[in-house]
Amino acid sequence: MDMATGHCLNGRLASARSCLLESTQGGSSLVETSMVEQSEIEAFRQDGVVKLRQKFDPEWIDMLRDAIDQSFVEPSGNFTRHTEDPDAPGYYEDFWAWRGNPDFERFVRQSPCAPLAAELLGAKSINLVMDNWFVREAGSASRPPFHHDISYFDFAGTMCVLWLPLEPAAKQNGITFVRGSHLWNKLFLRTRFADGHQSGDGSTEINGERYELAPDIEAEPDFYDLVQFDLDLGDCLYFDMRTLHGGRSTITPTEKVRRYTLRMTAEDGMIHYRGDWAKEERRMFEAEGYTDGDRIDGHFFPKLRPR
Ligand SMILES: O=C(O)CCC(=O)C(=O)O
Numbered sequence: 001m002d003m004a005t006g007h008c009l010n011g012r013l014a015s016a017r018s019c020l021l022e023s024t025q026g027g028s029s030l031v032e033t034s035m036v037e038q039s040e041i042e043a044f045r046q047d048g049v050v051k052l053r054q055k056f057d058p059e060w061i062d063m064l065r066d067a068i069d070q071s072f073v074e075p076s077g078n079f080t081r082h083t084e085d086p087d088a089p090g091y092y093e094d095f096w097a098w099r100g101n102p103d104f105e106r107f108v109r110q111s112p113c114a115p116l117a118a119e120l121l122g123a124k125s126i127n128l129v130m131d132n133w134f135v136r137e138a139g140s141a142s143r144p145p146f147h148h149d150i151s152y153f154d155f156a157g158t159m160c161v162l163w164l165p166l167e168p169a170a171k172q173n174g175i176t177f178v179r180g181s182h183l184w185n186k187l188f189l190r191t192r193f194a195d196g197h198q199s200g201d202g203s204t205e206i207n208g209e210r211y212e213l214a215p216d217i218e219a220e221p222d223f224y225d226l227v228q229f230d231l232d233l234g235d236c237l238y239f240d241m242r243t244l245h246g247g248r249s250t251i252t253p254t255e256k257v258r259r260y261t262l263r264m265t266a267e268d269g270m271i272h273y274r275g276d277w278a279k280e281e282r283r284m285f286e287a288e289g290y291t292d293g294d295r296i297d298g299h300f301f302p303k304l305r306p307r
């Protein structure tokens with residue numbers, strides 16, 4: 001893949017990716033072919049998570065690693081350290097990072113992330129919701145809480161998340177998913193990523209509505225159908241925005257671990273005010289002119305497919 005243009009350069013990459021140059025009477029046109037097996041689409045729909053093998057070329061992985069390292073030094077205003085002890089190795093996050101970094105933007109617009117999402121969601125179009133990066137420093141004992149991403153947003157619609165590890169991830173230090181939890185028809189309270197994993201201010205009532213806390217998976221792991229994955233570089237996970245997941249790391253990383261994640265929506269994605277649990281993020285897109293009932297589209301949520 002020519003990273004500058006997103007066009008296929010040769011037959012090897014063309015067969016490994018979605019690109020296919022097709023002769024037509026008037027010349028050539030770029031069309032997309034299927035990159036996902038039917039069994040993978042079914043796994044995504046039934047389990048709420050699927051592993052896809054070798055979808056991202058090493059060039060994308062290298063570019064994202066460098067972009068994260070650079071972003072770490074010059075982060076956006078959304079940069080957060082989740083590890084409370086200032087002397088302990090940290091767990092960090094930044095989000096909506098693509099807006100200030102041309103490499104993240106190139107990945108979002110030109111990598112296979114959106115065509116893969118379109119196939120899994122059966123979507124006619126794909127818009128970006130939010131990108132995120134996570135870094136765990138060597139020795140960090142912090143980890144993400146069990147949560148589902150839908151609780152962090154005032155959004156409704158058919159949405160998925162790409163989780164792309166930039167170092168190989170083993171089951172023991174990756175993300176654990178509660179298989180099928182996207183079909184529970186539940187909306188759990190947002191859980192903070194900061195150590196201690198508080199939910200809001202401790203209350204389960206927000207704007208007059210009562211919500212459940214995300215279940216304590218660690219307290220009774222045998223009660224849930226948990227699934228974990230080994231991922232090589234180039235492999236990724238796609239999961240439903242409603243699927244419960246979290247870190248059960250039994251291994252403290254001995255080297256820095258970087259992950260890039262993306263949330264994307266099908267054409268039915270809407271801004272739908274629910275409660276003040278997502279008010280900080282809401283303020284950011286309201287400042288850009290968006291409001292309740294708007295489609296997730298436009299300059300803040302760019303259309304990635306069709307281009
Ligand atoms: O990779 C991580 O550290 C956390 C990812 C995650 O939980 C998410 O993106 O929702």
